[in-house]
Amino acid sequence: MTLFTIDEVRKTFKNGEVEEEILKGINLSLKEGEITALVGASGSGKSTLLTIAAGLQPATDGQVFFEEQNLTTMSTEQVRKLRASKFGFVFQFAHLVPFLTVEEQLLLMLDVAESRLKKYEQQHEVNHLLQLIGMAHRKTAYPSSLSGGEKQRVAIARAIIHQPKVLFADEPTASLDSQRSKEIMLLLRELTKTLKITTLMVTHDEEMLAYADRIIKMSDGLVLPNAMY
Template sequence: MATFELRQVAKSFPDGEAEIRVLKGIDLTLAEGQLTALVGSSGSGKSTLLTIAAGLQEASGGEILLDGEDMTKMPPEKLRSIRATRFGFVFQSSHLVPFLTAEDQLALMLDVSGSRLDAAGRAKQVAEALGLVGMEHRRKAYPASLSGGEKQRIAIARAIIHRPRILFADEPTASLDSERSHEILGLLRKLTQAFGMSTLMVTHDGEMLPYADRVVEMRDGRIEGHTWRTANGIGT
Protein backbone atom coordinates (compact mmCIF):
# COMPACT_ATOMS: atom_id res chain seq x y z
CA MET A 1 0.00 0.00 0.00
CA ALA A 2 1.50 3.32 -1.10
CA THR A 3 2.05 5.90 1.63
CA PHE A 4 4.17 8.54 -0.07
CA GLU A 5 4.02 9.83 -3.62
CA LEU A 6 5.83 12.41 -5.72
CA ARG A 7 4.00 13.73 -8.78
CA GLN A 8 5.78 15.74 -11.45
CA VAL A 9 8.20 17.21 -8.92
CA ALA A 10 10.47 19.83 -10.46
CA LYS A 11 13.32 21.97 -9.16
CA SER A 12 15.03 24.89 -10.86
CA PHE A 13 17.69 27.37 -9.81
CA PRO A 14 18.34 30.80 -11.34
CA ASP A 15 21.63 31.16 -13.20
CA GLY A 16 21.92 34.78 -14.22
CA GLU A 17 19.20 35.35 -16.78
CA ALA A 18 18.91 31.62 -17.42
CA GLU A 19 17.54 28.78 -15.33
CA ILE A 20 19.08 25.46 -14.35
CA ARG A 21 16.54 22.64 -14.23
CA VAL A 22 17.78 20.11 -11.68
CA LEU A 23 14.63 17.97 -11.51
CA LYS A 24 12.38 17.60 -14.55
CA GLY A 25 9.03 16.18 -13.55
CA ILE A 26 9.74 13.31 -11.17
CA ASP A 27 7.06 10.69 -10.46
CA LEU A 28 7.91 8.29 -7.65
CA THR A 29 5.88 6.23 -5.19
CA LEU A 30 7.26 4.68 -2.00
CA ALA A 31 5.60 1.67 -0.43
CA GLU A 32 5.52 0.42 3.13
CA GLY A 33 8.21 -2.03 4.15
CA GLN A 34 10.38 -1.35 1.11
CA LEU A 35 13.83 0.19 0.69
CA THR A 36 14.21 2.22 -2.50
CA ALA A 37 17.73 3.16 -3.64
CA LEU A 38 18.33 6.25 -5.77
CA VAL A 39 21.40 5.96 -7.98
CA GLY A 40 22.98 8.11 -10.65
CA SER A 41 26.09 10.07 -11.52
CA SER A 42 27.06 13.26 -9.72
CA GLY A 43 24.68 16.01 -10.79
CA SER A 44 21.88 13.63 -11.74
CA GLY A 45 19.58 15.18 -9.11
CA LYS A 46 19.30 12.27 -6.68
CA SER A 47 20.32 14.17 -3.53
CA THR A 48 18.16 17.13 -4.51
CA LEU A 49 15.23 14.79 -4.95
CA LEU A 50 15.76 13.27 -1.50
CA THR A 51 15.97 16.64 0.27
CA ILE A 52 12.84 17.89 -1.49
CA ALA A 53 10.94 14.70 -0.68
CA ALA A 54 11.98 15.12 2.96
CA GLY A 55 10.72 18.67 3.12
CA LEU A 56 14.22 20.08 3.63
CA GLN A 57 14.12 22.03 0.36
CA GLU A 58 11.23 23.54 -1.58
CA ALA A 59 10.15 22.14 -4.93
CA SER A 60 9.64 24.49 -7.87
CA GLY A 61 6.63 22.51 -9.01
CA GLY A 62 4.65 19.32 -8.58
CA GLU A 63 3.09 17.59 -5.59
CA ILE A 64 4.48 15.60 -2.66
CA LEU A 65 1.64 13.56 -1.18
CA LEU A 66 1.71 12.03 2.29
CA ASP A 67 -1.53 10.13 2.88
CA GLY A 68 -3.07 12.17 0.08
CA GLU A 69 -2.13 15.56 1.55
CA ASP A 70 0.19 17.78 -0.49
CA MET A 71 3.24 18.73 1.58
CA THR A 72 4.14 21.53 -0.85
CA LYS A 73 1.03 23.42 0.28
CA MET A 74 1.54 22.97 4.02
CA PRO A 75 2.45 25.91 6.27
CA PRO A 76 6.03 25.77 7.62
CA GLU A 77 5.00 24.83 11.15
CA LYS A 78 3.04 21.78 9.95
CA LEU A 79 5.90 20.69 7.73
CA ARG A 80 8.31 20.96 10.66
CA SER A 81 5.98 18.83 12.75
CA ILE A 82 5.85 16.13 10.06
CA ARG A 83 9.64 16.07 9.78
CA ALA A 84 9.91 15.66 13.57
CA THR A 85 7.19 13.05 14.05
CA ARG A 86 6.71 11.08 10.85
CA PHE A 87 10.11 11.25 9.14
CA GLY A 88 13.49 9.84 10.15
CA PHE A 89 16.88 10.89 8.78
CA VAL A 90 20.26 9.15 8.40
CA PHE A 91 23.08 11.04 6.71
CA GLN A 92 26.64 10.33 5.54
CA SER A 93 27.90 11.77 8.81
CA SER A 94 26.19 10.62 12.00
CA HIS A 95 25.76 14.20 13.28
CA LEU A 96 25.75 13.01 16.88
CA VAL A 97 25.81 15.68 19.59
CA PRO A 98 29.36 15.44 21.01
CA PHE A 99 28.43 16.07 24.65
CA LEU A 100 25.55 13.55 24.81
CA THR A 101 25.81 9.83 25.51
CA ALA A 102 24.28 7.34 23.12
CA GLU A 103 21.14 6.98 25.22
CA ASP A 104 20.84 10.76 25.61
CA GLN A 105 21.01 11.19 21.80
CA LEU A 106 17.90 9.01 21.51
CA ALA A 107 16.13 10.65 24.45
CA LEU A 108 16.61 14.01 22.75
CA MET A 109 14.90 12.67 19.62
CA LEU A 110 11.95 11.58 21.73
CA ASP A 111 11.72 15.15 23.02
CA VAL A 112 11.87 16.57 19.49
CA SER A 113 9.15 14.20 18.28
CA GLY A 114 6.84 15.19 21.14
CA SER A 115 6.79 11.83 22.90
CA ARG A 116 4.35 11.62 25.81
CA LEU A 117 5.96 8.60 27.44
CA ASP A 118 6.76 8.78 31.12
CA ALA A 119 10.33 8.32 32.37
CA ALA A 120 10.04 4.54 32.57
CA GLY A 121 8.50 4.32 29.10
CA ARG A 122 11.19 6.55 27.60
CA ALA A 123 13.97 4.50 29.17
CA LYS A 124 12.42 1.31 27.83
CA GLN A 125 12.03 2.69 24.31
CA VAL A 126 15.62 3.99 24.29
CA ALA A 127 16.91 0.59 25.44
CA GLU A 128 14.85 -1.22 22.81
CA ALA A 129 16.07 1.05 20.00
CA LEU A 130 19.70 0.60 21.05
CA GLY A 131 19.14 -3.14 21.25
CA LEU A 132 17.74 -3.22 17.72
CA VAL A 133 21.00 -1.81 16.36
CA GLY A 134 23.20 -3.90 18.66
CA MET A 135 24.40 -0.93 20.70
CA GLU A 136 22.76 -1.29 24.10
CA HIS A 137 26.14 -2.13 25.64
CA ARG A 138 27.39 1.31 24.49
CA ARG A 139 24.48 3.30 25.87
CA LYS A 140 26.72 5.39 28.17
CA ALA A 141 29.37 6.06 25.49
CA TYR A 142 30.07 9.50 24.07
CA PRO A 143 30.61 9.94 20.29
CA ALA A 144 34.37 10.49 20.68
CA SER A 145 34.76 6.91 21.95
CA LEU A 146 32.70 5.31 19.17
CA SER A 147 33.93 3.91 15.85
CA GLY A 148 32.42 5.11 12.57
CA GLY A 149 30.19 2.07 12.32
CA GLU A 150 29.04 2.45 15.92
CA LYS A 151 28.19 6.10 15.34
CA GLN A 152 26.05 5.18 12.34
CA ARG A 153 24.25 2.51 14.34
CA ILE A 154 23.45 5.09 17.02
CA ALA A 155 22.31 7.51 14.30
CA ILE A 156 20.00 4.84 12.89
CA ALA A 157 18.59 4.12 16.36
CA ARG A 158 17.97 7.84 16.80
CA ALA A 159 16.27 8.01 13.39
CA ILE A 160 13.82 5.18 14.14
CA ILE A 161 13.16 5.54 17.88
CA HIS A 162 9.95 7.51 17.24
CA ARG A 163 8.77 4.94 14.66
CA PRO A 164 8.75 7.19 11.57
CA ARG A 165 6.62 6.41 8.55
CA ILE A 166 9.32 7.46 6.08
CA LEU A 167 13.08 7.06 6.52
CA PHE A 168 15.46 9.14 4.40
CA ALA A 169 19.08 8.00 4.11
CA ASP A 170 21.61 10.10 2.20
CA GLU A 171 24.80 8.14 1.45
CA PRO A 172 24.63 6.39 4.85
CA THR A 173 27.70 4.21 4.18
CA ALA A 174 29.92 6.67 2.30
CA SER A 175 32.33 7.14 5.22
CA LEU A 176 32.52 3.44 6.17
CA ASP A 177 34.64 0.52 5.01
CA SER A 178 33.08 -2.35 3.06
CA GLU A 179 32.42 -4.60 6.05
CA ARG A 180 30.75 -1.86 8.10
CA SER A 181 28.78 -0.73 5.01
CA HIS A 182 27.25 -4.18 4.60
CA GLU A 183 26.36 -4.25 8.30
CA ILE A 184 24.64 -0.87 8.13
CA LEU A 185 22.68 -1.63 4.95
CA GLY A 186 21.61 -5.00 6.28
CA LEU A 187 20.38 -3.24 9.40
CA LEU A 188 18.49 -0.59 7.42
CA ARG A 189 16.78 -3.25 5.34
CA LYS A 190 15.84 -5.29 8.41
CA LEU A 191 14.36 -2.27 10.22
CA THR A 192 12.52 -1.11 7.10
CA GLN A 193 10.76 -4.45 6.87
CA ALA A 194 10.21 -4.89 10.62
CA PHE A 195 8.59 -1.47 11.11
CA GLY A 196 6.87 -1.24 7.73
CA MET A 197 8.71 1.98 6.94
CA SER A 198 9.16 3.44 3.48
CA THR A 199 12.91 4.03 3.12
CA LEU A 200 14.42 6.22 0.42
CA MET A 201 18.21 6.00 0.18
CA VAL A 202 20.73 7.80 -2.01
CA THR A 203 23.86 5.77 -2.69
CA HIS A 204 26.77 5.70 -5.12
CA ASP A 205 28.00 2.29 -3.97
CA GLY A 206 26.93 -0.47 -6.33
CA GLU A 207 27.80 -3.13 -3.76
CA MET A 208 24.96 -1.89 -1.57
CA LEU A 209 22.22 -2.17 -4.20
CA PRO A 210 21.30 -5.82 -3.49
CA TYR A 211 19.91 -4.65 -0.13
CA ALA A 212 17.30 -2.52 -1.89
CA ASP A 213 13.86 -3.76 -2.90
CA ARG A 214 13.95 -1.33 -5.80
CA VAL A 215 16.69 0.62 -7.56
CA VAL A 216 15.71 3.89 -9.23
CA GLU A 217 18.20 5.24 -11.75
CA MET A 218 18.42 8.99 -12.34
CA ARG A 219 20.06 10.88 -15.17
CA ASP A 220 19.98 14.62 -15.89
CA GLY A 221 17.09 15.29 -13.51
CA ARG A 222 14.88 12.49 -14.76
CA ILE A 223 14.16 8.91 -13.72
CA GLU A 224 15.64 6.59 -16.33
CA GLY A 225 14.28 3.32 -15.02
CA HIS A 226 13.40 1.04 -12.10
CA THR A 227 14.84 -2.32 -11.15
CA TRP A 228 12.90 -4.46 -8.68
CA ARG A 229 14.77 -6.94 -6.51
CA THR A 230 12.17 -9.27 -5.05
CA ALA A 231 14.58 -12.11 -4.21
CA ASN A 232 18.04 -10.72 -3.65
CA GLY A 233 19.34 -13.47 -1.40
CA ILE A 234 20.58 -11.07 1.29
CA GLY A 235 19.85 -12.30 4.82
CA THR A 236 18.04 -10.13 7.33
Protein backbone atom coordinates in the same frame (compact mmCIF):
# COMPACT_ATOMS: atom_id res chain seq x y z
CA MET B 1 0.28 0.10 0.58
CA THR B 2 1.48 3.32 -1.09
CA LEU B 3 2.55 5.78 1.58
CA PHE B 4 4.28 8.48 -0.41
CA THR B 5 3.60 9.92 -3.88
CA ILE B 6 5.75 12.35 -5.85
CA ASP B 7 3.80 13.88 -8.74
CA GLU B 8 5.51 15.72 -11.63
CA VAL B 9 8.07 17.33 -9.32
CA ARG B 10 10.38 19.88 -10.88
CA LYS B 11 13.16 21.97 -9.36
CA THR B 12 14.84 24.97 -10.93
CA PHE B 13 17.78 26.95 -9.56
CA LYS B 14 19.01 30.32 -10.74
CA ASN B 15 22.69 30.57 -11.60
CA GLY B 16 23.10 34.28 -12.21
CA GLU B 17 20.81 35.07 -15.14
CA VAL B 18 20.57 31.43 -16.17
CA GLU B 19 17.90 29.06 -14.86
CA GLU B 20 19.01 25.47 -14.44
CA GLU B 21 16.38 22.75 -14.18
CA ILE B 22 17.66 20.11 -11.75
CA LEU B 23 14.52 17.95 -11.70
CA LYS B 24 12.45 17.68 -14.87
CA GLY B 25 9.15 16.15 -13.85
CA ILE B 26 9.64 13.21 -11.48
CA ASN B 27 6.86 10.72 -10.70
CA LEU B 28 7.45 8.23 -7.95
CA SER B 29 5.53 6.28 -5.31
CA LEU B 30 6.93 4.65 -2.18
CA LYS B 31 5.40 1.62 -0.51
CA GLU B 32 5.26 0.78 3.17
CA GLY B 33 8.08 -1.46 4.37
CA GLU B 34 10.21 -1.10 1.24
CA ILE B 35 13.70 0.28 0.70
CA THR B 36 13.86 2.30 -2.51
CA ALA B 37 17.35 3.25 -3.71
CA LEU B 38 18.01 6.30 -5.90
CA VAL B 39 21.18 5.93 -7.93
CA GLY B 40 22.87 8.07 -10.54
CA ALA B 41 25.94 10.14 -11.28
CA SER B 42 26.76 13.25 -9.30
CA GLY B 43 24.43 16.04 -10.45
CA SER B 44 21.68 13.65 -11.56
CA GLY B 45 19.24 15.19 -9.06
CA LYS B 46 18.87 12.28 -6.66
CA SER B 47 19.78 14.19 -3.47
CA THR B 48 17.63 17.15 -4.56
CA LEU B 49 14.69 14.79 -5.03
CA LEU B 50 15.24 13.29 -1.57
CA THR B 51 15.32 16.70 0.15
CA ILE B 52 12.14 17.82 -1.63
CA ALA B 53 10.35 14.61 -0.68
CA ALA B 54 11.47 15.13 2.91
CA GLY B 55 10.15 18.68 3.01
CA LEU B 56 13.63 20.15 3.47
CA GLN B 57 13.23 22.37 0.41
CA PRO B 58 10.25 23.21 -1.80
CA ALA B 59 9.71 22.02 -5.36
CA THR B 60 9.46 24.62 -8.09
CA ASP B 61 6.47 22.75 -9.48
CA GLY B 62 4.62 19.51 -8.82
CA GLN B 63 3.25 17.96 -5.64
CA VAL B 64 4.37 15.67 -2.85
CA PHE B 65 1.78 13.62 -0.96
CA PHE B 66 2.29 11.76 2.29
CA GLU B 67 -0.65 9.74 3.61
CA GLU B 68 -2.86 11.86 1.33
CA GLN B 69 -1.53 15.08 2.89
CA ASN B 70 -0.15 17.53 0.34
CA LEU B 71 3.21 18.82 1.60
CA THR B 72 3.21 21.37 -1.20
CA THR B 73 0.27 23.29 0.28
CA MET B 74 1.33 23.02 3.93
CA SER B 75 2.74 25.94 5.90
CA THR B 76 6.40 25.88 6.98
CA GLU B 77 5.36 25.07 10.55
CA GLN B 78 3.08 22.22 9.44
CA VAL B 79 5.90 20.69 7.40
CA ARG B 80 8.32 21.07 10.34
CA LYS B 81 5.94 19.23 12.66
CA LEU B 82 5.42 16.49 10.07
CA ARG B 83 9.18 16.02 9.69
CA ALA B 84 9.67 15.86 13.46
CA SER B 85 6.93 13.31 14.07
CA LYS B 86 6.70 11.17 10.91
CA PHE B 87 10.11 11.36 9.20
CA GLY B 88 13.58 10.16 10.18
CA PHE B 89 16.90 11.18 8.64
CA VAL B 90 20.28 9.47 8.23
CA PHE B 91 23.14 11.21 6.42
CA GLN B 92 26.66 10.36 5.28
CA PHE B 93 28.07 11.45 8.64
CA ALA B 94 26.40 10.64 11.94
CA HIS B 95 26.30 14.25 13.23
CA LEU B 96 25.95 13.09 16.83
CA VAL B 97 25.88 15.70 19.59
CA PRO B 98 29.43 15.43 21.07
CA PHE B 99 28.48 16.13 24.69
CA LEU B 100 25.59 13.63 24.85
CA THR B 101 25.88 9.91 25.54
CA VAL B 102 24.41 7.33 23.17
CA GLU B 103 21.36 7.01 25.42
CA GLU B 104 20.92 10.79 25.63
CA GLN B 105 21.07 11.15 21.83
CA LEU B 106 17.94 9.00 21.53
CA LEU B 107 16.10 10.63 24.43
CA LEU B 108 16.74 14.04 22.86
CA MET B 109 15.14 12.87 19.61
CA LEU B 110 12.03 11.79 21.51
CA ASP B 111 11.84 15.31 22.95
CA VAL B 112 12.23 16.88 19.51
CA ALA B 113 9.47 14.62 18.18
CA GLU B 114 7.27 15.68 21.12
CA SER B 115 6.76 12.05 22.12
CA ARG B 116 3.70 11.39 24.26
CA LEU B 117 5.39 8.47 25.97
CA LYS B 118 5.93 8.73 29.70
CA LYS B 119 9.54 8.92 30.91
CA TYR B 120 9.74 5.26 31.88
CA GLU B 121 8.21 4.29 28.50
CA GLN B 122 10.79 6.41 26.70
CA GLN B 123 13.56 4.69 28.63
CA HIS B 124 12.11 1.31 27.70
CA GLU B 125 12.04 2.25 23.99
CA VAL B 126 15.64 3.47 24.13
CA ASN B 127 16.86 0.30 25.84
CA HIS B 128 14.92 -1.91 23.42
CA LEU B 129 16.26 -0.16 20.33
CA LEU B 130 19.85 -0.14 21.59
CA GLN B 131 19.49 -3.87 22.15
CA LEU B 132 18.20 -4.29 18.57
CA ILE B 133 21.19 -2.48 17.06
CA GLY B 134 23.74 -4.20 19.31
CA MET B 135 24.68 -1.04 21.21
CA ALA B 136 23.15 -1.66 24.64
CA HIS B 137 26.63 -2.06 26.15
CA ARG B 138 27.62 1.39 24.83
CA LYS B 139 24.62 3.44 26.00
CA THR B 140 26.70 5.58 28.38
CA ALA B 141 29.49 6.16 25.84
CA TYR B 142 30.16 9.51 24.19
CA PRO B 143 30.60 9.87 20.39
CA SER B 144 34.36 10.46 20.70
CA SER B 145 34.82 6.89 21.92
CA LEU B 146 32.73 5.26 19.16
CA SER B 147 33.96 3.77 15.89
CA GLY B 148 32.55 5.01 12.57
CA GLY B 149 30.23 2.02 12.31
CA GLU B 150 29.02 2.47 15.89
CA LYS B 151 28.30 6.16 15.30
CA GLN B 152 26.22 5.33 12.23
CA ARG B 153 24.30 2.68 14.18
CA VAL B 154 23.44 5.31 16.78
CA ALA B 155 22.48 7.75 14.01
CA ILE B 156 20.06 5.16 12.59
CA ALA B 157 18.62 4.47 16.05
CA ARG B 158 18.16 8.19 16.63
CA ALA B 159 16.38 8.48 13.27
CA ILE B 160 13.82 5.79 14.10
CA ILE B 161 13.40 6.02 17.90
CA HIS B 162 10.21 8.07 17.47
CA GLN B 163 8.81 5.39 15.11
CA PRO B 164 8.63 7.46 11.91
CA LYS B 165 6.69 6.30 8.88
CA VAL B 166 9.45 7.31 6.43
CA LEU B 167 13.23 7.16 6.70
CA PHE B 168 15.33 9.31 4.37
CA ALA B 169 18.93 8.11 4.03
CA ASP B 170 21.41 10.17 2.00
CA GLU B 171 24.60 8.18 1.34
CA PRO B 172 24.36 6.42 4.74
CA THR B 173 27.45 4.25 4.14
CA ALA B 174 29.68 6.64 2.19
CA SER B 175 31.99 7.34 5.14
CA LEU B 176 32.43 3.65 6.06
CA ASP B 177 34.63 0.84 4.82
CA SER B 178 33.15 -2.08 2.88
CA GLN B 179 32.57 -4.38 5.85
CA ARG B 180 30.98 -1.66 8.02
CA SER B 181 28.83 -0.58 5.05
CA LYS B 182 27.40 -4.08 4.71
CA GLU B 183 26.70 -4.25 8.45
CA ILE B 184 24.86 -0.91 8.37
CA MET B 185 22.80 -1.90 5.33
CA LEU B 186 21.84 -5.21 6.93
CA LEU B 187 20.74 -3.30 10.02
CA LEU B 188 18.84 -0.75 7.95
CA ARG B 189 17.04 -3.48 6.03
CA GLU B 190 16.18 -5.45 9.18
CA LEU B 191 14.77 -2.37 10.91
CA THR B 192 12.84 -1.29 7.81
CA LYS B 193 11.13 -4.68 7.62
CA THR B 194 10.62 -5.16 11.36
CA LEU B 195 9.18 -1.69 11.96
CA LYS B 196 7.46 -1.40 8.54
CA ILE B 197 9.27 1.83 7.72
CA THR B 198 9.32 3.21 4.19
CA THR B 199 12.94 4.01 3.32
CA LEU B 200 14.17 6.25 0.51
CA MET B 201 17.94 6.00 0.13
CA VAL B 202 20.42 7.82 -2.08
CA THR B 203 23.61 5.89 -2.80
CA HIS B 204 26.41 5.75 -5.35
CA ASP B 205 27.72 2.41 -4.05
CA GLU B 206 26.39 -0.36 -6.31
CA GLU B 207 27.16 -3.01 -3.68
CA MET B 208 24.52 -1.43 -1.43
CA LEU B 209 21.81 -1.95 -4.06
CA ALA B 210 21.56 -5.62 -3.10
CA TYR B 211 19.78 -4.52 0.08
CA ALA B 212 17.11 -2.46 -1.70
CA ASP B 213 13.68 -3.70 -2.72
CA ARG B 214 13.53 -1.28 -5.65
CA ILE B 215 16.19 0.61 -7.57
CA ILE B 216 15.55 3.84 -9.47
CA LYS B 217 18.23 5.21 -11.77
CA MET B 218 18.39 8.94 -12.46
CA SER B 219 20.28 11.01 -15.00
CA ASP B 220 20.11 14.75 -15.71
CA GLY B 221 17.06 15.29 -13.56
CA LEU B 222 15.04 12.43 -15.01
CA VAL B 223 14.25 8.84 -14.10
CA LEU B 224 15.81 6.75 -16.85
CA PRO B 225 13.38 4.75 -19.01
CA ASN B 226 12.94 1.18 -17.79
CA ALA B 227 15.17 2.02 -14.81
CA MET B 228 12.63 1.34 -12.07
CA TYR B 229 12.73 -2.24 -10.83
